[in-house]
Amino acid sequence: MKIHEYQGKEVFRRYGVPTPRGILAVSPAEAEAAAKELGTSVVVVKSQVHAGGRGKGTFKDSDGGRGVRLARSPDEARRFAEAMLGKTLVTVQTGPEGAKVNKVYVEEGLDIDKELYLGLTLDRATSRMTIMASTEGGMEIEEVAAAHPEKILRAGIDPAVGFQPYQGRELAFGLGLQGPTVGKFVKFCDALARCVDGTDASLVEINPLVITKGGDVLALDAKVDFDDNALFRHADLLEYRDPLEEDPREREAKAYDLAYISLSGNIGCMVNGAGLAMATMDIIQYCGGMPANFLDVGGGADEKKVTAAFKLILADPAVKAVFVNIFGGIMKCDVIADGVIAAAKEVGLQVPLVVRLEGTNVELGKAKFAQSGMNILTADTMLEGAQKAVAAAGAK
16 A cells, blocks of 8 residues: 655654654645745645655646755735646656646755665565665666666665664764764664554665765655554554545555556456466567456456456556456356356456466356357467467557
8 A cells, every 4th residue: 555755754754753843735725725834935846646656747737847846935825826736747657648736845944064875675586675775866776776876775674673883883883974973874764664564564665765964864755555454453554544546446446456557558468366367468469469358367266356446447448359368266257157157248348358367167168158149269278378469459
């Protein structure tokens, strides 16, 4: 689950992670009032969307400039908020469709000396949460990793002992910090590590982390993602969920406990098992096509769940063909067949359907498809199924 910057900073402050003062605004008048209340000569008006790169982002339907702007008066803060609110912001992470700005965060301006990058996420190679730091604050970390990988410093956190002060000092020295700022940086990292551990966050990025001219260390940004599988332990965090920022199909999928992610291709995929779903998307691309979604119906899905999954796929107008790829272990092939047939008849299937079944009750599943009277392309292997789906989508 993703949350907004202002929400991430609320979580940070619970654990003692220093942040600038800021006030949320949902109207230009509130933005003006917030600037007056903060009382600094400069405030920053920040678009709040679930995407990074806002400072370089532009608006599709407004001349509001970038998604983050410096205002030197309350009146200017109001005008900037007016140019952002209700408009569509396009960044490198939103894609060309952009994201609608429904709120802005007005934050005090700081006297900044240095901008750094600090992130904390799971390193799957070591199975440890890992702190990453770089002197290239403000830049996309992917760009830094590609062009200057040597500028990314790392420290793995042993789950048995947690973050250690010496790790913070090593990172601080690697970043060129000196004097009292080193100790403040170490305390900052310790607080951030406790925040990640205490909330089951899967990713925290602060870009930039700033060092003020007075030597203070503050999180100028906050990108925080939480592990959906751990949210049952954090009812308070669930309150941060913003349905307006979610794809409507992904939101509906949650109601049926389906793992669904909308993508930009034109071949709808229904698969059971995350590994098989990833392999299915890979082989579709290998055959020259593009998947329209990731969809794992899980091992214990019933007909109702399969029907809901199929409807989700067909609700995407970009879908030109559907590839059902099922290995029936716990999930039975005949149950999949019942769900697909029911959903296809209910919605009036208008696109080619390719089905590859293998495993428990496979012959019964194939027989149900054959008896359905539907125009279904069958495949014996995953490669054959992908080839037929790509060809069918291209023919449309």
